[in-house]
Amino acid sequence: MEGSGSDLQPHRGALTFARPATAGLARAQQSTPLMTRVGRSRTVPPFNRPPPSVCFRRSDQWQRVLGAWRVFFSALLAAGLARADLVVPLEPPDGATNVSPDTRLAVGLDIGLLSGTNVRFYVRPAVPRQDFTIAALPDTQCYTRQFNGGTMAMFLSQIRWILENRERSNIVFVAHLGDIVDRGDLEEWEWWNATNALYQLEDPLLTGLPDGMPYTVALGNHDGSRAGGYVNYARFRQDSVFYNRYFGVERFRTRPWYGGHFGQNNNNHYTLFSAGGLDFIVLTLEFAAGTNASVMAWARDVLAQHADRLAILVSHSLLYAQGVGNTDFRQRWWSPEGQIIYEAMKTSSNLFLMLCGHDPVTGYRIDTHEGRKIITVLSDFENLSGGSGWMRLFRFSPARNEIRVRTFSPWLNRFEDSPPHDFTFFVDLGGFRVIGLQTNVTAPVVMSPPMSQWPIRAANQAWEWFAEVEAGGRSFRTPVRSFQVASTVTNPVPSAPLILALQRLLDGRFVLVWQSVGGRRYRVEYSDGDDNGSFNGTFREIVRSQLEETDAGPPGLPGFMVYVDDGRDTGGPPRAGARYYRVRVVP
Structure with missing residues (x-):
């Protein structure tokens, strides 16, 4: 009809x-x-x-x-x-x-x-974009010195869990956030303890990988100073003797995932890895690197030379929880060292994530520069019986454009699921390009x-x-x-x-x-x-x-x-x- x-x-x-x-x-x-x-x-x-x-x-x-x-x-x-x-x-x-x-x-x-x-x-x-995990190990000085309740057994439990779950959780990278030891160049035996744990990540038999697992170790304020302090930055950089003896350029030079370093030592270096169909560069900067203009210029150049890779920056001190009113774990304040680094690096178009320890709290902040999000996450559990084996697991899901951050202790065999310890970020993880903008x-x-x-x-x-x-x-x-x-x-x-x-x-x-x-x-x-x-x-x-x-x-x-x-x-x-x-x- x-x-x-x-x-x-x-x-x-x-x-x-x-x-x-x-x-x-x-x-x-x-x-x-x-x-x-x-x-x-x-x-x-x-x-x-x-x-x-x-x-x-x-x-x-x-x-x-x-x-x-x-x-x-x-x-x-x-x-x-x-x-x-x-x-x-x-x-x-x-x-x-x-x-x-x-x-x-x-x-x-x-x-x-x-x-x-x-x-x-x-x-x-x-x-194909498979989910994968980055494991972050914060402040292990109480383990390697074995004081304030920390023990080497806690440190070793973290490494053992990473190795045993590498395939199951698709753990593709490990980042140590600095303060590996407590007394820097004063006590070499603390470094022996650190190598007993971290060197296992390099072992082909333990990892099932011919070149071991890609990993980075940041130089914290307790790692490069004879006194564990950081007042004299120039002296601090000169004193990173044991750090470079056990985690120096020669240790990593032949690893295919090691990218390069600044100057004559490994205080500032970068690492490359790929996972989930994505390519990454991890830029690791020494404590208070922002006070050295040459280091920051090198860091920007490195990220510019690898602009096709998503960039993660690791440095020991970026955020802290000190100061009246600094109580929101979702918007932690910059530390003095972190503010300088952020201002120097925010123009790097591929930088999207920064990781740090140093201040014994947790939290994060999200900043936006020219429409691009930069997420900074703080993790440090040393005040909890020396650390109690707590670590961070960053679960990347490229297909969903998200990163879930969880807090886990292999030593205690449990997750901490409260909001400051379990949260999710939505980010551009896969080279998405804007192909159209319609306004009003x-x-x-x-x-x-x-x-x-x-x-x-x-x-x-x-x-x-x-x-x-x-x-x-x-x-x-x-x-x-x-x-x-x-x-x-x-x-x-x-x-x-x-x-x-x-x-x-x-x-x-x-x-x-x-x-x-x-x-x-x-x-x-x-x-x-x-x-x-x-x-x-x-x-x-x-x-x-x-x-x-x-x-x-x-x-x-x-x-x-x-x-x-x-x-x-x-x-x-x-x-x-x-x-x-x-x-x-x-x-």
Whole structure:
């Protein structure tokens, strides 16, 4: 039957909703409930039915699209397919394998975010990205000196746990945060204790690796001074005799993961490793390195020379908890040494994480420089019976763009799960590049530039992407999704277009969404179920004008179209409560 009042809405993007088991065929159940609450109370807004019309002015049509999107987003929330952060990735579908080589990314926004909203699209080539762990060992001076409750057994338990769990937890790097010993160049036997523990990381038999595990040892204020102090920085640097005897350049020179050093000793050096499909550089700086301008210039140059690697900086003292009001573990203050280092290194575009010990507390801070986050984490447990074997485990998940920091003691065989000791950061872990920025968005669907305009290429045409939305002082991110570009795409939409969504509204109408291509004409067909609600094998066409049936988008550009069945084209509600739909391309 034909009718001029049907609600066909050409629109760009594609809703990722419940996908029917049979492509091109979807079944609507009249009794299907539409829940209105997920996580927080959210009521579906009323859908105002527009007056019958054959041709819509752009402004009228756009208002109807906005109204339709209100309902669709509410339906997504009700179905549990959208989080309460109000942003939904739409196009391409996650895991799609036949994507057009000139596709655009698209996200849908809740109508409440449309005022002053900015959207950034990020992409990267898709490669296998396995989760991995970096183990951090803070201040072991109480172990190696065996005082204040610390024992070598605690230190050895940490190393033994790392070795035994290297494969299970995919531990790829170990960072000692400094203060290896207590009395620097005064007591050499403390260094013997340190080597009894740390040298095990180099053993091919214990690690199962021909070159041992990549690791770094930072020079703390107790490691390079005869008195364990740090008043005379020049003397401090000259006195790092035992540090360089046992952890000097010659110790690491032949290791393939050792990168290089500054000057004649190993006080400042860097290490290279790769994990989870990512490449890293770990820059290790001596205590109070910021007071030496030459060291800082070298450090910046090293990171610039390895700009293709994610950079982690390790230095003994960066944060502290002293001072009135310095009580928030999520925003620790800079130590005097740390402030200088941060100011000197914040311009390094690949620096994203800094690790330190020194002050016997825990905490972190997050700073932003030119829109880029730099996270600094403080870990020191020496006041807890000498340390009690507590260590930090940084669990990297490149696929989710997150780092979970946990606190664990092999000596006590337990995790500390309270907030200061178990927290997660969301960071860009995989070379994601911004390929599109839309500012002051006024539409509920936002699209990136086409792939031909992206500044990077993927050799196998496999991609991962996410979108970041800033609105009202808040920031939201979509999950990371993947897709594969087809080597040859002759027809991006099959003869039976993929139905992306079918939902019954509260007022009884059915809403159908399918993939489309700009300039193509599509016809909706329907079939009411038999007395049992089963498919009866016969479809009827819903014939409408060419304008209503044609995707009005730019020719060849993939998108989606929407049809709202209010009963005027289909003879009223379906009998037996079931109605089937399919969509075909009109030649």
